[in-house]
Amino acid sequence: MKKGVLLVNLGSPDNPTPKAVRPYLDEFLMDERVIDVPVVLRNLLVRGIILQTRPRKSAKAYQKIWWDEGSPLIIISERFTEKVKKHLDMPVALGMRYGSMSIEKGFQELKEQGVDHVLLVPLYPHYAMSSYETVVVKAMEVAQKKFSEMKVDTLPAFYNRADYIEVLSHSIGEGLEGFEYDHVLFSYHGIPERHIRKSDPTRSHCKIDGSCCSINSVAHHTCYRHQCYATTELVRKALNLPAEKVSTSFQSRLAGDPWLKPYTDYEFERLAKEGRTRLAVITPAFVSDCLETLEEIAMEGKEEFEEAGGKSYKHIPCLNDRDDWAALMADWIKDWSTREAYLTV
Template sequence: MKGVLLVNLGSPDSPTPKDVKPYLDEFLMDERVIDAPKWLRTILVRGIILQTRPKKSAEAYAKIWWEEGSPLIVLSERFTNKLKQHTQMPVALGMRYGTMTIKSALQELKDKGVDDVLLVPLYPHYAMSSFETVVVKVLEDQQKFFPQMSVTTLPAFYKNPDYIQALSESIKEGLQDFDYDHILFSYHGIPERHIRKSDPTNYHCKIDGSCCKINSVAHNTCYRHQVYDTTEMVKAYLGLPEEQVSSSFQSRLAGDPWLKPYTDYEFERLAKEGKKRLAVITPAFVSDCLETLEEIAMEGKEQFLEAGGENYKHIPCMNDNDAWVQVMAKWVNEWERTGLLDVTPST
């Protein structure tokens, strides 16, 4: 029997240091998030970061926490419940980090008789620290606890026409009644070395501004190429002027170089260059979370206005948007019928 496993990032159980600390420990100790040797990662995370970060992060979570709980969890559950209405297959939701585990989601599917699972990482783009770590963790748990199950993974869908249409229409709706003079696509940042580590050719990805434009098998796992593809396809779909659109990367850690330009620097640059009315979207996420609701919607607005901007709008993620639900339903039902997953056609 076939079933669907949706996996998103995860969340602490509450916006308190007590619950944030174990969540951050699991997240930051993931070797695909901080890809240092375990001994060094342990020193960095448990010896330094977790001494102060939980309190600060808890304060940030408290700003965006809903009465129903974590926005990311609530929105993911709403999406899951809507998807269930569009498919006959069992659908379960798990999180890569936190107490809403992948193992429990797989157990839920097993209890319903599922032995053939479609894994859907809820990330449009491939990155070690998001898409890849979900796939690795699911396969680890499947092999250890559910060896009778088979798992098929939905590929990164960053350039799928149906996804681009749903994303573009949600952006279009968010731009209604907002007289913008610039739109910033802010994507989650990753270290530059992650791009090189994910390059199967070991030579193509130079992060020099040109390699992303040269066709290569490396693009299948190149986060930078994929996010710029998404920006270009949305721009084309909506007919946005070239000079009014740019992309940037948020949420970096100190130390190693991360993908540039940095979003916080862009807020200041755009304001100082005379952009007064800024719209910001965050297409690396399908569900609003701490990074979108606090870092971009709150802190980003403050940074832009302090730098001289006058009007700022954060456009929500697709969340449980009906068009997005229907796109996912189309994919999972096609897999149920044919076993095929053609979500990344050539462009």
């Protein structure tokens, strides 16, 4: 069998206009693993309410971060893919969960190069229904319907791999150099608390309060909250950061049901009012900078922190297309390609 790799990231509208943003948001928000309510209610909520105003608002946000070459997330992902290719002697394709650069197109690109054994790589360090899981489910659906001759393996979530933590810590350490911080905030993308319970194979483990995080359990393999806190702690130890200067929060939430806490915007205000006025912010739920990091955190977050009394603010970039990150991904792929069996999700 000829082996190849399909890297999959979130996706992006084709351009920062309401007309282009609307179908992108429709595909994203109508995903049952993003807004996990019955389809009739989801259709009413998304198409009857959210899409009436959100495309214009989101388009303005995209316009603030859009590059001359196109969407930052797409451009960064393409650059990363090209760097990974240079380390390998097998085909590597890039697809997106949402948008025109689809997973199907990625599979087709590999098929045209004779590939019939694929390593699917969701470009998310942590397991969540609305990120990692939806990529895997969609890819398997596409493969079964249109590429049934292909065998597909999946790279597991890598949030706590020692080699990944080493690269992530090195990147964050570089970002902290020369910045006199008094606090470092690890801000992860938020999800509804019910997603944690739905992803729990034991149906009884997670209490959403940290009490079960130190108890070894199979539930940790799919517990996004546990994995985020684990990443924070592993990086903190790797960089020897004082525990009292580090915390974890969750950004980007919708109104309604409770989402994971503490909320990042609340933390900006709390930290500033407590006198922690020199803040560094990291967004490790993403490997590529995107709307949620470049606009929500780097721009809006800075404004919110300074309005609350903060003095110095620094957003540390994601891993993006760093050479050491691309080399590490290539090493994982080589490990897969030389083994008869591979651990999959």
